[in-house]
Amino acid sequence: MHRAVRRFINIFKRKSEKDKRLITAIKTIVGSKPFNLELYRLAIKHSSVAKHNSQGLRESNERLEYLGDAILGAAVADYLFKTFPFKEEGFLTEIRSRIVNRESLNNIGKRIGLNQVVEYDQKKKGKLSHKSLYGDTLEAIVGAVYLDKGYSYCKHFIIDKLIIPYLNIDEVIKSNPNYKSKIIEWSQKENKDVKFEIISVKNEKHHREFTAQVFVDNEPLGKGFGHSKKKAEQDAAQKSCELLDLD
Amino acid sequence: MHRAVRRFINIFKRKSEKDKRLITAIKTIVGSKPFNLELYRLAIKHSSVAKHNSQGLRESNERLEYLGDAILGAAVADYLFKTFPFKEEGFLTEIRSRIVNRESLNNIGKRIGLNQVVEYDQKKKGKLSHKSLYGDTLEAIVGAVYLDKGYSYCKHFIIDKLIIPYLNIDEVIKSNPNYKSKIIEWSQKENKDVKFEIISVKNEKHHREFTAQVFVDNEPLGKGFGHSKKKAEQDAAQKSCELLDLD
Incomplete structure (x- = not known):
């Protein structure tokens, strides 16, 4: 076989391996196989490794993060609304903001293993992981799940796979407000x-x-x-x- | 008929008339009849006329407003994400915040006729309507529609009945940012x-x-x-x- 052809096949194989690993990771995190893998490929791509596409848009997870942030807010709002039927709006707003804050999301992102899948510029590792690399990626994954599987599935993913296993709501309530x-x-x-x-x-x-x-x-x-x-x-x-x- | 019985029947009739008007209004605003009227009764009740229930919670539209605010944010985030596939996250966030701001929601609320249905303390009229009486009620209605008819219906209600008819997105984009x-x-x-x-x-x-x-x-x-x-x-x-x- 021509050397260039073999190299091409090898690149293709490597990509497939990477995709396979991603599919397994998403299955573990989200609970079912991706329909549209491309969404999740994008969701794990931090802007530090993003390239400009032909439309001049930098292809990173930032747009999905924006979407996921809103969906996360809605799902948690719904969950608290129904969990605390006799609490007033101020309480619900405050608890929601404590649940979806950067620190809390970053912790959850780390604990579900996003450090294993996120793609970012390794040279910036220290700086990024101290900030909200995992929380941002988590939001982007939420955005991808929402587009891939719809609101209802995504809401259950957020509550049953991200919030309930990793946050003790009673402790969140007791913690100091900002x-x-x-x-x-x-x-x-x-x-x-x-x-x-x-x-x-x-x-x-x-x-x-x-x-x-x-x-x-x-x-x-x-x-x-x-x-x-x-x-x-x-x-x-x-x-x-x-x-x-x-x- | 005993006078007390007649009075009771009259009160009942009047209540039914009020409910009928509400059903008609919701049908006009939302596009279909309410399944659970109670949600909409609550959605139009400003805290200035709310009474405490047996659990000590003031029964006003504030909880629904909290929920509606989050659903509105999600639906608009989704709409902008799909409408502007080549715009970056900063643009989407900024335009979203201009669409869901108090002034803009208050205007839409007035224009769909919420001034006809909202219940509030008439003595506080001037003060309340200058603030965000209609915008807050609009958010509460969104919360009610979400609970009554689900996310997907509610998203279409928000985009097709509230945003597209009353906001010119191009003008929103051109307006000055905060x-x-x-x-x-x-x-x-x-x-x-x-x-x-x-x-x-x-x-x-x-x-x-x-x-x-x-x-x-x-x-x-x-x-x-x-x-x-x-x-x-x-x-x-x-x-x-x-x-x-x-x-």
Whole structure:
């Protein structure tokens, strides 16, 4: 056989091996074989290894991630709505945002083994995996499952394969809320300007104590303290939430 | 007939008349008769007229609004994903947020006639209708349709009856983006602190000129100018977006 032909066949075989591995992985993660493998090939492709296609679009999982993020939000909203029939909207919104946040999705992504399948620029490994490489890929897989198998299947995949096995909802409820994002959300809803400012730093013997102040439309609201800027702001945000009666 | 019995029958008749009107309205808005009318009764009930039920939950449309908001987000995400196969994620996210924003939903809600069906405290009319009474009710109706008829029906309702007839997507694309929310979104994603500050006000002959400055992790970024605080901040945010290469 001509050497070039053999090389071509080898490349083809290698690709098939890769596809086979992907099919097995998707079967394990999602619970059934892909109908349209191309969707999942795209879902595992991080933008760091994406190439431009003929339409000038970079072929990465980012579009699927955008779609999956929305579907995930809807499925979790539905699940919480039905699981907590006597809880008010504020509770449901807060718990949902804790479930679908970056950290939580990144953890789930790691635990279902997305580190085995995601394709990314190995040189950027440390940087990417600290951020949300697995969470983003997880969202992209959700987007692929939605397009491949429809909303209903995808909703069960999200709840039964991603959320229930890896998140303890009771613990999620008990964990601390992010008061800062609550204030920002409130300010956007009420069309107010909100500012977080560090108004003083005390240098103690072994640590520093920050004082943060929340301003709403330039009026001071809650004041908070902490050993880091973040903690002081979180404390100020919590006190502001109390003052504004946001629960 | 005993007077009390007649009064009871009259109350019953009046309720039925109200239900009949609601059924007609839903048929017009949604395109088919409700299966479970109770969902729609709840969807049109603003919290200003809600009563506590035996579980201590205020029976208003807020829970349905929470659910509808998520379903709306998913349906619009899907629609844009498929309508713009060669657009990147940033474009899709931005256009989606312009479509599902309060103002836009409130307008659609008014135009499909929700002012005819929504129940609210008439004393608060001016205040409520300036805010998002109709947009919130619209989201609650979407939640009701989703529970009543499933995702697929609801998606077509959203796209074919709410979005396409009342929004010109080309115009939405051409309209100005909200750079401030773009910066805030970016800062949350990147875990940065962002602050908008008015750093100076010049009193000119006929107007005032504000200068706004965006700070990211306390480092100054874009600076902007305008005749109002809001405009100066928007300008500073736009310049920051350019500096950060967010498009």
